[in-house]
Amino acid sequence: MTQYDYIVIGAGSAGCVVANRLTEDPETTVLLIEAGNPATKPEIQVPVSWIGLLGTEVDWAYFTEPEPYLHGRKIFQPRGKVVGGSSSINAMVYIRGNRLDFDSWQALGNPGWSYEDVLPYFKKSENQQRGASEFHGVDGFLSVTDPIATAVTSQRFIEAAAHIGYAINPDFNGAQQEGAGLYQLTIKDGKRHSAAAAFLVPILDRPNLTVQTGALVTRLLFEGTRTVGLEYLLEGTLHQVYVDREVILSAGAFDSPKLLMLSGIGNAEYLRSLNIPVVADLAGVGQNLQDHVAVPVTHQATQDLQPALTSNIAEAGMFLHTEGNLDAAPDLQCSSGPVLWVPPGYPNQGPGFTSIACLNHSQSRGSVTLRSIDPTDSPCIRMNYLENESDVQKLVLGVRIIRELFGTDLFDEFRGEEVAPGADVTSDEGLQAYVRKVADTNFHAVGTCKMGTDPMAVVDSQLRVHGIEGLRVVDASIMPRITTGNTNAPTIMIGEKAADLIKAAGRVTKGQPRAISAEYNSEATALISAIAHH
Numbered sequence: 001m002t003q004y005d006y007i008v009i010g011a012g013s014a015g016c017v018v019a020n021r022l023t024e025d026p027e028t029t030v031l032l033i034e035a036g037n038p039a040t041k042p043e044i045q046v047p048v049s050w051i052g053l054l055g056t057e058v059d060w061a062y063f064t065e066p067e068p069y070l071h072g073r074k075i076f077q078p079r080g081k082v083v084g085g086s087s088s089i090n091a092m093v094y095i096r097g098n099r100l101d102f103d104s105w106q107a108l109g110n111p112g113w114s115y116e117d118v119l120p121y122f123k124k125s126e127n128q129q130r131g132a133s134e135f136h137g138v139d140g141f142l143s144v145t146d147p148i149a150t151a152v153t154s155q156r157f158i159e160a161a162a163h164i165g166y167a168i169n170p171d172f173n174g175a176q177q178e179g180a181g182l183y184q185l186t187i188k189d190g191k192r193h194s195a196a197a198a199f200l201v202p203i204l205d206r207p208n209l210t211v212q213t214g215a216l217v218t219r220l221l222f223e224g225t226r227t228v229g230l231e232y233l234l235e236g237t238l239h240q241v242y243v244d245r246e247v248i249l250s251a252g253a254f255d256s257p258k259l260l261m262l263s264g265i266g267n268a269e270y271l272r273s274l275n276i277p278v279v280a281d282l283a284g285v286g287q288n289l290q291d292h293v294a295v296p297v298t299h300q301a302t303q304d305l306q307p308a309l310t311s312n313i314a315e316a317g318m319f320l321h322t323e324g325n326l327d328a329a330p331d332l333q334c335s336s337g338p339v340l341w342v343p344p345g346y347p348n349q350g351p352g353f354t355s356i357a358c359l360n361h362s363q364s365r366g367s368v369t370l371r372s373i374d375p376t377d378s379p380c381i382r383m384n385y386l387e388n389e390s391d392v393q394k395l396v397l398g399v400r401i402i403r404e405l406f407g408t409d410l411f412d413e414f415r416g417e418e419v420a421p422g423a424d425v426t427s428d429e430g431l432q433a434y435v436r437k438v439a440d441t442n443f444h445a446v447g448t449c450k451m452g453t454d455p456m457a458v459v460d461s462q463l464r465v466h467g468i469e470g471l472r473v474v475d476a477s478i479m480p481r482i483t484t485g486n487t488n489a490p491t492i493m494i495g496e497k498a499a500d501l502i503k504a505a506g507r508v509t510k511g512q513p514r515a516i517s518a519e520y521n522s523e524a525t526a527l528i529s530a531i532a533h534h
Helices: 015-022 047-053 099-107 115-125 152-163 195-203 252-262 268-273 389-406 428-438 488-505 518-532
Strands: 003-009 030-033 126-128 142-144 179-182 209-212 215-223 226-234 237-249 293-301 316-320 332-337 352-359 367-369 380-382 415-420 471-473
Touching: 003 015, 003 226, 015 030, 015 195, 015 488, 099 115, 115 126, 115 488, 142 195, 152 179, 152 316, 152 332, 152 389, 215 237, 215 252, 237 252, 237 488, 252 367, 293 389, 293 428, 332 389, 352 389, 389 415, 389 428, 471 488
Parallel strands: 003 030, 003 237, 030 209, 126 142, 237 471
Antiparallel strands: 179 316, 215 226, 226 237, 293 352, 293 415, 316 332, 332 352, 367 380
């Protein structure tokens, strides 16, 4: 019987970190299991090529259900289906979030998650090009670097922001987040530095680490409420593997709740309606789904602005408050790049430059449910984007701020026709209509297995699933509230902190291998086998 001390499900931004840190002890055996394949696609390494990865074989390429507040549009939701997860297909922006984000997590009943608590874990991961400081580390696996060759319009974006009254901020991850500046990136030697490249590739020779790719986990295995292993589908055949200590679920904000529900952890009434045996009644599984919703302002350019191969396209950014409440985290993030990034239905030819207004803290909440009991089916995703009218108003203000910025004389030599929203769209009503017509994801889904103590919480502050032994969730789904800015860096931090929590809990004598009752498994295994061979 194959058995490991720990099994990590998902070789993404958090899973790679956990696998690395747990195998630092040569006596600890770890299986890292990933549905995607190794990151051999050449475009993954070329920063500017990330947009071309979306919708390919390295992307789960999910869609939401028709969004009721976006005219019934189904919104594309890319997720990395490859070693490295979404860190292998994202825009490589390194933003930790605002200190108030983490202080709020602790205030919600999660001791140990304040900014002061998590800052050491951000620093632990980081190999900061600028050197060590109060806010940065240099001994970590993850390369964090300044952009190599930015477009002139990205520099002008920062200058124009200062011209209209915003501060220049050289470090969004330093003393304060507000202001405009260039993003730092997870790039090393001009190539993408994904979580896999940073944390996994350097340790693949550890004999206590096993990595299994191309394997879709179909369900967790339990004895009572104790997690004892899992089942996975590999090349049409079902396999079972067992665990001595813990299973760590790091499949992301869509697939972690999906797997929990398929395994009998979730809203009991809902699970019974699908004839899934209930292992733990946790109503919050799949709820509390949050994302950053974004709208572009795009101009044609009067000269070529071809981004460099080392460009991540979203080169410059700005964090700002729309309501003057400086005691809160910034509620808008605007990103700018030298491309014609336009919504469907708008002209998309020639050079251009774009800024995207992104809402940091949407009022809407969505959900993830099961499309069916077939584990090969995609999850059913409902975002409820722009359910709250105040979200629309903030995005309209974001569009107006970007227009003011692009309207400064600093852009005179580059500014062609405004492609979107279009120069004729100026009224509040027209801009509100534009926002609902084009609003889209900024690829930052979180929150569906939230950490806390309230009735909708799924994990505790140690990331242990409530009511279950030997199972933790370690990924962006545990965020009770979304962070201010791009979510990859905080997800890596969650992996770092979780690894220490797991190590602390694991300093006990190993138990004896646990057998799984044949009676418990037979019916579910037969069902999944039939699906696999259908």
